[in-house]
Amino acid sequence: MDPVIVVGAGPVGLTLALALARYEVPVTVLDEAPQQPPGQEERRAARTVVLRPETAALLTRLGCVPDGGTRWTAWRTMRRRTVVARVPFAEPGEDEKPAERERDAPEGGPDGADDVVGAPAEPSPLHLPQHALVRELRLALEREADVRVAGDSRVTILQQDSAGVTVHTRGDNGTSWRGSYLVGCDGARSVVRKLLGARFPGRTAVERHAVAALRAELPWPGEAVLHRSPPRGGEVTARPLPGGVWRLDWLLPPDGALVTPDDLLARVHDALTVWCGDIPAYELLDTGVHAVHHRLARRWRSGRAFLAGDAAHLMGALGTQGLDEGLQDAENLAWKLALAWHHGASDALLDSYQAERRTAVAARLRAADRALQAVRCEGGWHAVRRTVVPGAVRGHDRLLAEGHLGRGALGALPVHARTPLAPAAPPAGSVLVGTEPGAQVADVPVTAPDGSCTGLRDRLGGDLLVVLVAPGTGVWERRHWMGAGLMPGLAAAVSALPMRAELLVTEDYPGAPAHTVLVVRPDGCLVAALSGVRPAELYACADAARGGAVAPAPPPARVAEPSGAAVPEEATANR
Template identity: 55%
Template sequence: MDPVIIVGAGPVGLALSLALARHAVPTVLLDDRPAGDAEEDGRPAGPRPARTVVLRPHTAAFVDRLGAADARERGAPYTAWRVLRGGRTQVRVEFGEAAEPPPLHLSQYALTTTLAALAENSKHVEVFRGSRLTELVREPYGVNAGTRAGTWWRGSWLVGCDGARSTVRKLLEVQYAGRTAVERHAVAAVRADLPWPGEGVLYRGTPRSGPGAECLARPLGDDRWRLDWLLPPGAGVVTPEALVARLEATLRVWTGTRHPSYELLDTGVHTVHHRLARRWRRGRVLLAGDAAHLVGSLGTQQLDEGLADAENLAWKLGRAWHLAGRDDSGDDLVDTYVTERRGAVSARLRAADQVGTLLRRAGGLRAAVRGRSAAELLTDGHLGRGRIGGPPVYDTAPAGLAGAVEVGTPAGARVADVQVIAPDGWTGRLSERLGGDPLLVLVAPGTRVWDRTRWLQAGLMPKLVRLVGELPARARLLVAEAYPGAAPHTVLYIRPDGHLMAAVAGVREESLRLCANRMLGRADDAED
């Protein structure tokens, strides 16, 4: 069976190749940059403090499952989030063990180099640097990719993860519609002693501050920070002198010091575009990440969306690859990647456009939008909540599911990261077991205090153990002491990417079979 060809070795392409490797799918990773060049824009390799990314908790967990814990250790999780209006705190959110998990702020270089090292050492991934794609020949059951060097590659599928200027998208003649320069930010990385150690802080000036009074401070650890100033429309060129003046004025306000002490590490200008490819699939060729979409205003994170593409696509493409040549080719399942992820990004863009028009009116200091303050809405974007920034809800539940019950997570939403126990005695977080086979989680209070050999033979467990081995898609069984909103003996069917397919009361064999078929992209009435 031919490998999957991935074009582009940025974070999304690397993450997709490593996620496919977990499904034992071989990949060929083609990158047009020379060996040793790990920057996205062609600059020489090396960390640039102003090029950073924020990973929401579920995305950071996905990166961890790929084996990239080293990147997390080089980042800085927020200890809290704060929105200030002048000197007054409007919103403050605490993070930690007893609260919600924090976003993780880290260098994009650290993330990319960590993923690249894992790919280089994976037996399922072959990385070819200096391989610029120039031709694509699509066939019914495969793809031929030609490079500038004259090398041709044969793949079962090809995924374009090659950025906003995607060669794959251009060769497919897919339109990339949208808006340019939705937001522009002046950026500086500094070492300074700020009043909020470890916190992410959005500072918004008073109405007298005028346009451009909004500044975001994100910690990078070791007293290092990335600062982003929202620029007013038509601000023109940001000169180094103007940026330093802006930085010093901001630090004077924040520290109350006439001559604040700081070390300037890096500067830049970040421009946010909103774009969405008209099509994400033509035959055996797919788009993901920046090649498929650009979104990033109001605190939303483009790379976060690209990694969500990789997580959604990997298990679907993995199954399609292993089913090649059978009647059930997995082709419909791959189509659900396009339906789900394009729909999610499209909804995110619509929400940002609608809310952003109101929030940014009058210098971005509008008091409220539909009963919610601007501070709350911006918090949603930065922390990954609500319509602006929250994880998508997919249409996953089969129709007319017998025994379906409601729990704290709506069907199609991302599950809560509860503590779980496996039949072999392993214990840990639910997020640690995602990414492979689908999961069946039985809610069984008292499991932790019972002897394992006892509860394995008690109640619903024997029936559930038997059923797991008989479902159309192989699944893994876990047990949870509790799950938000779930009664004892509730069974959760969870997709490999952590989205809840459905919750049912007890062991409903027919209902769980319908869930397995729906997860495979089959119609609800499909035969096993």
Template identity: 60%
Template structure:
């Protein structure tokens, strides 16, 4: 079968190629640039991203364990308003009084791309072609043909095409997919400074700092090598900040935080607007969109790169299944159904929050002064958004996915009530169907002990909650209780699956069985082992029986002028 073609060699395209290669799928990455970006250019035009612990764990599973060494973690986060600390978060392991608060990873985009390229280097299933810009796409019933211009002006044949080619995506334009949204909802001035601040490992968000006008906002986030990224919120539409004005802002905020203008080195600076856009379609036949080609975000601290990496994780296992075994339209369409809904919910939440936290004027100043709860509520909202927490920013729940069993509705009645009670075979746990599972200790059938998170990425996972198994050797419990029947049922599933055992799982009772997708999202939890039901749930997870040749409504063809 022909390789998958990935257009774009940014973090999302490289991560997708790596995820496909880990699943045995050959990939061609078409890189419009002539080669990797120079590190000095990256510092002069600072581009960084903040990755949550789950996303960093994904990169580690893909074979990039240096993500923590290439970036930096924080010891804490402070949110201030004027001269008062409104909120503080301390990162670290769990204690008697507090649950674990894992720090995000702050990494420059150049280092992230370099690390992913190094991981891909020498991988026999991935070919990166530099200096190649897509200018035509043709599709038929068995694959996609892509033409590029540049150093390798030629036609490429692939089984699927994924456009990861950024906000001005040529692939999206060739597909005639609309990209509606809002322009310049926020605007920021960014500076990379080498400076010593009072709390070296603590990121800081300061609203209305002393000496600045109402509505001002400054963020400082640590990077490796004593570097900090400073962001100043600017009027959404206004004149460019001059170098002298930037220096004035730097000196002012250093005086506020340090008591005087401490020595600093301005390594680089930039100014950028934040747009919010969402592509109408993320799949057209055998072509998909991911990352900035599919969505733009960034207001209130939203991280577009992290959402793009979630796109790559979601799409990679589905394309790998399609490449190896064939796939139904339900499975391939579920990428758009899940990811577009999740990103759309994030954008809608940002749209609703922006008028509250960005409102200006005399009345807003008085309201903030009189209602301390309002100020704290806004601080919590901004902090959660920057740290990837809360209902709008945390990892998504694909509750409306066609691949997840709907959660049982408590109190459901018979047909007369218009609602159907949940199946007695469906169990409950702390994770809803479509949600990201909790990382717990697990034991494999060969006795290997590890973490659930480390088993993700390859196959469907079937996890039995069996208290007490940790004190017995695996050869004893393999032949006891549910295990023989469950092991036989797992071996007969319609897609490859691995059976794991854990002592406990939040909210789940003993002898519950959790069915988990390769990307860590829950399909369902069931009571005990009934092979027919387990098979039907696994079939649901793969979108039903596969079609070797995916049908399409109309042929896809596009060319640049």
């Protein structure tokens, strides 16, 4: 069978290619830019990415962990002269208990801690330079024999038929390429999106930011900082990077005025003076100005062609992280394309990518737009205090923190409540647990039949997972519990499922009674929780997760089309 074609060798395209390779799917990556060896990518210190813990865990499972990535330990909020509050989101150390934090916080009032709602201790996000992420992805791909990266290959023609996709490229590698499926990960100006005729409506220049990356010693090592009332203009944020480097972002006025180098240096000096008392020694590494756009493609799938990352959506206001969403696109699509490549796929499976991911991104964009109306309206912070933002908490600081940290309405992982890959009705024997169907499972310790012990999320990215909640199994040797109780019947039921599945055992799962059986998709979404061993219901859950039975493949047939013409939507296959 022909490889999957990935157009674009940015972080999203490379992550998708690596994920597909781990599913033993051959991949051809077509990149418009000349191919660079790992380590020779353009280095922009001010171009960085913030990844939610779950997204960072995806890269770890793929064997791509950029060295020196900084995980924030807390979020500080400042006014012009006063540290208002410290909103922690990592577990406190033994010498720093929550009570001590409360004692050190200033009193409430106009400039006090009443303006900030505390956040629970949770894993912190990962912040790293984008070029470091690209370098590690390229190095990981070099170890994959079935991945080919072709630089200087600009796609000019895209044609589909019932058996696959043909694209033509120009450049040093100009030729024709044949693939089973194609994914456009070629950025905001996506050629693939244009060839597919997918509309890309939205808002232009929602926000503008000036950015600087500098090496300096700031008073909060490992902590992100939100300065709500700096001397010049809107808020400024500072986020730590490896090697003592910081990224500073200033919200610019919406008038589009030019930011001169002198103006940017003045902003740097203002911030450092307020934070440190005097301007400390620093090294300015990189600067830039960028506009934030909010756009969402109407269609993410046309037959055998798909869109992902910036080709499908643009976001970034109030700290929301578009690249993180793009990597979530890659994880959602990879296992579905792998299932289709190895075993064939129903339309329900392939359509579920758009149904799930477009819905999730649309909800995040709506939440950001609602929050912007309150946060950026006349009256600023006081207007926020009077405004209830639907689906989010009140407070400028909390809204920004949610966007940067990947939590709340602006950033939390989605729940695919209406996914096509769920049983038509709750299966008999369904039970309620701490995770609702369609949400990401909790990362509890699990044991595999071979006796190996890992976290549940470490087992993602492979087969369907079937997890038995069996308290007490940890005190027994595997040779005892594998042949006792529910295990023999459950193992037989798992072996009869319509897609490959791995059987795991955990001693405890939030909200789950003993003998609960969890059915978990390869991307970590809970399909259902069942009470005991129910072979018929378990089969129905697995069948729903794969999108139902696969229709017989039609005989290959080429579709004659004019040279250079894209296939119209109504003529694409599998729709």
